[in-house]
Amino acid sequence: MQTNWCPCCFRFLLYPHQKQLWLASPSPRSPVASESTRKVTQLRNYFTQKLSEVQQQREAKNETS
Secondary structure (H helix, E strand, O other): OOOEEEOOOOEEEOOOOOHHHHHOOOOOOOHHHHHHHHHHHHHHHHHHHHHHHHHHHHHHHHHHO
């Protein structure tokens, strides 16, 4: 059973939800969609950055031990 993390609802869903936000393809007709897409992209970048920081810290710890 695969769960999908939904960035808009901040919860796990059983089915893919609002996939177009993940793909970051805003519709020119819908400023709301592009706004939420931008926020999701910022969030994703933030979490990716945090994740890489944690991984770097782990690698540094492994090197010292």
